[in-house]
Amino acid sequence: MKSVTLKDVAKAAGVSYATVSRALSGSPQIGSDTRERIIKLCDEMGYTTNYVARSMVMKKTDLIGLVVPSVDNQFMAELAYYAEMSARSHGYNIMLCNSGPDLKQEKTVVKLLLGRQVDGILIVPQSPKTYENIRAYTDQVPTVFLSENLRDQPQSYVAADNSHGTYIGTKYLYDLGHRDILYFGRRHTTTHQLRAEGYMKACQELGLQQRFFNSEFTRSSVNNGYELAKALFARPIDYTAIFASTDSNALGILKAADELRIDIPGRLSLIGFDNIPSTDLPRIELTTIDQPKRDMAIQAVDMLRDKIENGTQGYVHQILMPTLVKRGTCREIG
Amino acid sequence: MKSVTLKDVAKAAGVSYATVSRALSGSPQIGSDTRERIIKLCDEMGYTTNYVARSMVMKKTDLIGLVVPSVDNQFMAELAYYAEMSARSHGYNIMLCNSGPDLKQEKTVVKLLLGRQVDGILIVPQSPKTYENIRAYTDQVPTVFLSENLRDQPQSYVAADNSHGTYIGTKYLYDLGHRDILYFGRRHTTTHQLRAEGYMKACQELGLQQRFFNSEFTRSSVNNGYELAKALFARPIDYTAIFASTDSNALGILKAADELRIDIPGRLSLIGFDNIPSTDLPRIELTTIDQPKRDMAIQAVDMLRDKIENGTQGYVHQILMPTLVKRGTCREIG
């Protein structure tokens, strides 16, 4: 279990360990002959540089803390995947933390990450309170928020243009002939507020009546979408399409509709938001608005890297464009 | 950005920094009055212990490297989630690495993890070759394999009893009246070999003919399941049920069947394996075999902790029981 250190190969090579360190790091003040000899020796002896020791003196861990409410969630899993890939390709590693549903744990993990001396933190907030919750720490370490739009808060973030997403979605529904479109979902976060706004803007432009049905739940899951949709369908259905604020909710609606034999897309068109993998399944084929998760993750680590490596100070807000993904749950009507 | 160190609070408290360290760690050789004073001071000054410095002297990072082919995969995301939660509750943090599809990258990331001085490695292998691929490193650091059955290899692992899963699945199909059950899937890993064996065993016991249709793909995805299923359905359907070796494949089969208007479960019963979240969606409701992902993850970190903390040396093989999840894709015939 005892690993070989610089000293070990230095002794074997008959040089000082400073020399070995320089040889490895490609310092120009080492002769090319000794360098080759040392490198070969390191290889033979199985030397790997101890990153924790290196971090000590470099005051840099090449570590990025990634905190997500739950990686066990298709959306965040995808973000986490691309973030890790991108980070590693730039020499960083990811320390993963699930912040769970409560703010206490969220605060705990960012504190923990600070103790670990991460160079930066990438956080997808669990609630609109997250910003306040961890603000005490965000000035101690470069931080960028991911996926949640913070509007004009003094905090860097990258998010999708949620407003635009619902805007193009409703227009699409309109183009298909729909004139009565119900918006299904709460406005408990800025992200969801913006989604509602995009819908409202489109309605105004198109001369449509705005109609809302608010989910009472903070966390959108297919199950609470389902529960709520049952309540919705207990009332008269005087609309021809539903815009669900998330795919999860849309899936719940689908489930309730199937149960009540309300034909989708026959009687009701349905469109979701996020484009999570489950939407692309057979029998589901949910039309939705795609959040460019890959680009979001990549841009977020780029932004973070810029702060870390160049000490960039300002707050930059990166807004990426979502796109419409036409599948099977929206139908043209006459 | 400069964080406060032991020295800083020591100076402020008028004691040596050794005293501060001991006060924080609860050493008995510190007076309770000074201890309280110091703790309060630490709190006021916002001191957090530097884990990388601590790791240096402790020769322990409290870090577990988690390598998965891709967290962007429901099955692994779930494992990752529970592993992180469990690890953190025991004082460990997770360093996440996607090993991707190729062995080179897998080897790269475990090397990298070693350089990071992780206390242990939790790895869900990307292929049967993983064991050989990283064997050079698995004796340098406690390692446990997750989700892949390694049979009698000298390597600790926790996996589901895959053989038992297909066994109970086939029996379930039999009890529903099915006498011609096709097994759909390759046997490219031990895990899948075992799944096939469970099916074979059940067939023998029940006097059923064994019928295989092999997927040519290493990675099972709904898409290649779909492609293959189309080929399958081009031939006469002289069976009444399909046992898909993975849910992903089952989903692909479902897609192909829908396209060809082969009624599931009307004409064909279908059962999958893994119980990924997508199986529980409306319109899908795939009957499947559940791998106890939560327990698997938890047991794996327990096993790893045992190796790390107690230096346990032997190889332990933990096999967890899968269970049948009855949903909507299997029908009684008769």
Add this chain to the structure above:
DNA sequence: CGAAAAATCGCAAACGTTTCCGCTTTATTT
């Protein structure tokens, strides 16, 4: 009241790196 024992605390080494600075040795120039 004096001595031994117990209770507190400080000193300094150690963990494995990186890098500044200085010391040789060799090459270059006049």
Add this chain to the structure above:
DNA sequence: AAATAAAGCGGAAACGTTTGCGATTTTTCG
């Protein structure tokens, strides 16, 4: 050939922590 420059390398400090050991003070007890 002497002086200067350049190249190659070693010594040692520093990063922030833990901990064995010694030093000092306080308590205890005969």
